[in-house]
Amino acid sequence: AQSVTQLGSHVSVSEGALVLLRCNYSSSVPPYLFWYVQYPNQGLQLLLKYTTGATLVKGINGFEAEFKKSETSFHLTKPSAHMSDAAEYFCAVSFTGGGNKLTFGTGTQLKVEL
Amino acid sequence: GAVVSQHPSWVICKSGTSVKIECRSLDFQATTMFWYRQFPKQSLMLMATSNEGSKATYEQGVEKDKFLINHASLTLSTLTVTSAHPEDSSFYICSARVPYGTVGYTFGSGTRLTVV
Numbered sequence: 196a197q198s199v200t201q202l203g204s205h206v207s208v209s210e211g212a213l214v215l216l217r218c219n220y221s222s223s224v225p226p227y228l229f230w231y232v233q234y235p236n237q238g239l240q241l242l243l244k245y246t247t248g249a250t251l252v253k254g255i256n257g258f259e260a261e262f263k264k265s266e267t268s269f270h271l272t273k274p275s276a277h278m279s280d281a282a283e284y285f286c287a288v289s290f291t292g293g294g295n296k297l298t299f300g301t302g303t304q305l306k307v308e309l
Numbered sequence: 310g311a312v313v314s315q316h317p318s319w320v321i322c323k324s325g326t327s328v329k330i331e332c333r334s335l336d337f338q339a340t341t342m343f344w345y346r347q348f349p350k351q352s353l354m355l356m357a358t359s360n361e362g363s364k365a366t367y368e369q370g371v372e373k374d375k376f377l378i379n380h381a382s383l384t385l386s387t388l389t390v391t392s393a394h395p396e397d398s399s400f401y402i403c404s405a406r407v408p409y410g411t412v413g414y415t416f417g418s419g420t421r422l423t424v425v
Binding site: 227229231236238239240241244246247285295296297299300301302304 | 416
């Protein structure tokens with residue numbers, strides 16, 4: 196079955212530290228992959244996406260993610276966390292043959308501490 | 310570009326009444342829109358997919374008679390929660406597939422529904 200998994204519902208980092216949010220998918224065909232950020236009571240903002248081409252994708256606010264087919268992963272990273280990065284992060288996947296629907300991971304709440 | 314406007318941002322209604330949520334694509338034509346429901350501190354769950362000019366496709370377990378979806382034009386989709394009950398209180402978000410460029414989706418800002 197096709198699915199997307201985010202490891203760690205809560206991640207806490209110090210300001211200035213590396214941010215690593217994990218996302219794995221299960222599919223025989225590489226899907227389209229997305230990372231979104233959500234602030235309280237707001238919609239979703241696209242951070243970055245992978246569709247085809249270069250596997251290292253750079254997004255907004257200093258975030259980047261690397262698509263690793265062999266590991267079926269699309270982990271999100273940022274070299275140096277900022278207080279404003281505290282939010283909920285969702286990995287989402289559009290599977291081939293899925294009718295253009297997005298399937299969301301369970302989300303990771305990022306906390307940034309001084 | 311590719312902006313989706315969702316209204317209202319929040320609404321409080323009494324049990325038994327109906328509430329309509331609108332989602333408009335401002336600068337593109339959205340042939341397909343998606344409606345999600347999000348409970349506090351949880352992920353987004355797809356409720357239904359609406360296609361302009363045809364009936365919406367509901368996900369398993371979603372009551373189509375309770376959550377009426379209409380996609381009458383290429384820029385407007387509406388979700389009506391009928392005979393609302395407190396358990397319908399949730400955050401509802403619409404989304405549309407961006408019809409140009411690489412694959413992408415844009416989201417409305419969400420509607421916080423509270424049924425009292």
